[in-house]
Amino acid sequence: MAQLFETEPAATKAVAYAQVALEQGIDTAPTGLTYAVPAALADLKPGERVRVPLGRGNKPTNGFVVELHDTSALPSVKNIKPIIERDRHGVSLTPELISLAKWIASYYCCPLGMVFATMLPAAVKKGTGSVTRTMVGLAAAPEGRPTKLSKLQQAILDTATTRAAADHPWTEIKELADLAGARSVSPVKQLLDKGLLTTHREEEVRSDLDLRAQRAVGELDPLVLNAAQQTALDHLINHLDEGFGVHLLHGVTGSxxxxxxxxxxxxxxANAHANGSDHPPSAIVLVPEIALTPQTVGRFLERFEQTNVAVLHSGLTAAQRHAQWRRIRRGEANIVIGARSAIFAPLSNLRLIIVDEEHESSYKQDQAPRYHGRDVAIKRAHLAGIPVVLGSATPSLEMYYKVSGSEFRVSSSGEATSHDTTQNSKLETRNYHLIRLPDRAPGMKMPQVEIIDLSDERRKRYEITGKAGVHLLSLALERALTQTLKDSGQTMLLLNRRGFANYIACPDQRCGWLMRCHYCDVTMVYHKDERLPTGGVVRCHHCEAEQTLPSTCPDCKKNITTFGLGTQRVEEELARKFPDARVTRMDADSMRHGRDYQQCLDAFRAGEIDILVGTQMIAKGLDFPNVRLVGVINADTALNLPDFRAAERTFQLIAQVAGRAGRSDKPGRVLVQTFSPHDPSIQLAAKHDFESFAERELQQRAAVGLPPIGRMARIVVRDKDHYACAERAQTLATQMQQFNADAGGQVRLRGPMPCPIARIADYHRQQIEMLAASAGPLQTLLTATRNSGLLRADQHVAVDVDPVALL
Ligand SMILES: Nc1ncnc2c1ncn2[C@@H]1O[C@H](COP(=O)(O)OP(=O)(O)OP(=O)(O)O)[C@@H](O)[C@H]1O
Ligand SMILES: [Zn+2]
Structure with a gap:
């Protein structure tokens, strides 16, 4: 260290001090470390990405400047290390994003630098696809005496002058020569030698993304809004300049x-100068997973052809993503459409944020920082003082609870009563609005939904055939399929489970052997695969471990049996029962790339597929007018999971997939097969009755203080060593109980206890659950725990605030 100062005193003399948050996240300094700003970087600004030395070995490490100070708050100024250099590609974040990052870091209990790292696409950090071009332009103050110029030289100088006057001061050497009619670049070089032209290096990201190809086709006729749409739009327009507000657009499917x-x-x-900003107005549209919602994106690209739209999602190449980000950062694109992380788009003069399908769980990131894209969108809107629109046919209970100004309070048995929640929510509801689109768009009706009792069905089949056993397709669904095929309509069949069979077992119940993953506490799933010599493979859906299918039970040597449902099985059953139908399966196994979806959906739209079988992937936002039949093979897949949102998920899935039917002037029909025909979430989904479902479910959650009425956070401790895991979780829990008691005991702590899936990928997992009447006490407890050094954000401990996945 000392040497550094002695050898380069002038360059490293500190002109200021910077708080730098490191991308790798340092738990002992969650908001950053102090570095000296050398004279060479005197113009450094907050938000810039820099390289700094870290640790004893001064390992160069990336971080972001959070704040700059004239003096250092640290006692020993001598030992402050200097910043090495600024990012080679000049990457920086806007002041607005810095504020947002600070909120995320504190709310989701994650080191600030990790949040910054998440805000930038990896391709931007790596500079993928960037090339540096040498540009030439007129020299500001030509050196030397004017000399006589050749005709070509004069032509080039004139061209450069004209371009400068037209706001294009810099041109590539070759291009300038071409424009002036010179055959080679030598006259340009001569002018550079004479000092009449000068050079400038410009970085450019090359990528070949053609957004035009992704536009929606058709739909060119301007639509006339129906009354509810008009009311909704008027409401939004009225609030555009009213500052922050959350507008939940609850519109039924196809509204x-x-x-x-x-x-x-x-x-x-259109309102370019609304707030006197120099920048044009901009907007962000979040969609759950772009690959699955190409239609929505297509509609935006179609409508805003003139404006500059940028898309940000995982289907792009790294260079394309980088190029899109640069366009946004430079202000060339001002409408950004993207998945979760597009909420970090570096736009200036942001005026509106839209979150489509706000209930989707894919908005929640499952690694640190475990943020929820919708909630970050709300915070960003709050910081910017602008409206955010959340759209869904099946709103999350979190949002519905906020906007409906619900009367639900945590009951006395739930311990979590607190007066301040009531007051907070009163304050909050003023900014929260509910807009409803109760009917489908003109010309379309809600489909009729029938519930089919699978136990009843089993009995009927037995009476007819004399054979027991479960059939994937009920008689009613089979008949409906036959009819739809005859009418040249299309069908979608949903089964939220991949593979062929999710149980591989010994047929002898006394033996009871069941094939489980070696590394996880779950059963293995059998996948058929004709490309394999064995005809299939057994796979774990949690760690992806694979094995071959055993032919006999390892314990008692009887021939094994496979049972349980899977999309592959549905596909096979359809091939047997409807050999002439064109069937395609759409799930994570059959669709490996973004373009697979695109191709499949294009084929479906073109009428080349009669029956589309798939997981929840097919339930999302798709708009195909010829879908007349939707079948839910088994509505119970999510119902019995050990997760307090099981009913909500079941409701959403059924309501959403049902909503794919009848999206034209032809009526749609939906058949829902279930062993729990009287379950309220299934019953109410069949009636398209979101309100009753929400009221009922909120009442139940209120009774036990669960979200959204109470707030939840969860800590998962994992370790390959079972005892180390249990011990660490116990230490943590004991310490947290103490902190909680010290702070007045406002948090209900549960655990440590094994997670519902107690082992994944050979890691044992223990959880501690926290519930409180509001977010504040959870924050206090988590902060105290983190400050005590017990909550390192490493691979052993995961902190999840507002958890979505609980397994
Ligand atoms: N006012 C209108 N008149 C005629 N057609 C309309 C009108 N508004 C929308 N549509 C059409 O209705 C269909 C459904 O619209 P859209 O896909 O926006 O529904 P949605 O509310 O997003 O439904 P979901 O929640 O199921 O995704 C689209 O094909 C759209 O072009
Ligand atoms: Zn496994």
Missing amino acids: GKTEVYLRAIERVM
Whole structure:
């Protein structure tokens, strides 16, 4: 260290001090470390990405400047290490994003630098695809005496002058020569030698993304909004300049929410000088997973052809993502459509945020920082003082609870009563609005949903055939399929489980052998695969471990049996029963790349597929007018999971997939097969009755203080060593109980206890669950625990605030 100062005193003399948050996240300094700013970097600004030395070995490490100070708050100024250099590609974040990052770091209990790292696409950090071009332009103050110029030299100088006047001061050497009619670049070089032209290096990211190809086709006729759409739009327009507000657009499936978003954005774009900013107005549209929602994206690209749209999602190559980000950062694109992380788009003058399908769990990131894209969107809107629109046919209970100004309070038995929640929520509801689109867009009706009792069905089959056993397709669904095929309509069949069979077992119940993963506490799933000599493979859906299918039980040597449902089995059953139908399966196994979805959906739209079988992937936002039949093979897959949101998920899945039917003037029909025909979430989904479902479910959650009425956080401790895991979890829990008691005991702590899946990928897992009446006490407890050094954000401990996945 000392040497560094002695050898380069002038360059490293500190002109200021910077708080730098390191991307790798340092738990002992969660908000960053102090570094000296050398004279060479005197113009450094907050938000810039820099390289700094770390640790004894001064390992160069990336971080972001959070704040700059004239003096250092640290006692020994001598030992402060200097920043090495700024990011080679000049990457920086806007002040607005710095504020947002600070909130995320504190709310989700994650080191600030890790949040910054998450905000930037990896391709931007690596500079993938960037090339440096040498540009030439007129020299500001030509050196030397004017000399006589050749005709070509003069032509080039004139061209450069004209371009400069037209706001293009810099041109590539070759291009300038071409424009002036010179055959080679030598006259340009001569002018550079004479000092009449000068050079400048410009970085550019090359990528070949053609957004035009992704536009929706058709739908060119301007739609006339129906009354509810118009009311919704008027409401939004009225609030555009009213500052922060959350507007939940609860519109039934096919109610035309997209059209409302489009018009609201049109309005924002038209109002260029609304707030006196130099930058054009901009907007962000979040969609759950772009590969699954190509139609929504297509509609935006179609409508805003003139404006500059950028897309950000995992289907792009690294260079394409980098190029899109640069366009946004430079202000060339001002409408950004993307998945979760697009909420970090570095836009200036942001005026509106839209979160489509806000209930989708894919908005929650499952690694640190474990943020929820929708909630970050709300915070970003709050910081920017602008409206955010959340759209869904099946709103999350979190959002519905907030906007409906619900009367639910945590009951006395739930311990979690607190007066301050009531007051907070009163304050909050003023900014929260509910807009409803109760009917489908003109010309379409909600489909009729029938519930089919599978136990009844089993009995009927037995009476007819004399054979016991479960059939994937009920008689009613079989008949409906036959009819739909005859009418040249299309069908979607949902089964939320991949593979062929999810149980591989010994047929002898006294033996009871069941094939489990070696590394996880779950059963293995059998996948058929004709490309394999064995005809299939047994796979774990949690760690991806694979084995071959055993032919006999390892314990008692009887021939094994496979049972349980899977999409492959449905596909096989359809091939047997409807040999002439064109069937395609759409799940994570059959669709490996973004373009697979695109191809499959294009084929479906073109009518080349009669029956589309798939997991929840097919339930999302798709709009195909010829779908007349939707079948849910088994509505119970999510119902019995050990997760307090099981009913909510079941409701959403059924309501959403049912919503794919009848999206034209032809009526749609939906058949839902279940062993729990009287379950309220299934019953109410069949009636399209979201309100009753929500009221009922909220009442039950209130009774036990669960979210959204109470707030939850969860800590998962994992370790390959069972005892180390249990011990660490116990130490943590004991310490937390103490902190909680010290702070007045406002948090209900549960655990440590094994997670519902107690081992994944050979890691044992223990959890501690926290519930409180509001977020504040959870924050206090987590902060105290972190400050005590017990909550390192390493691979052994995961902190999850507002958890979505509980397994
Ligand atoms: N006012 C209108 N008149 C005629 N058609 C309309 C109108 N508004 C929307 N549509 C059409 O209705 C269909 C459904 O609209 P959209 O996909 O926006 O529904 P949605 O509310 O997003 O539904 P979901 O929640 O199921 O995704 C689209 O094909 C759209 O073009
Ligand atoms: Zn496994």
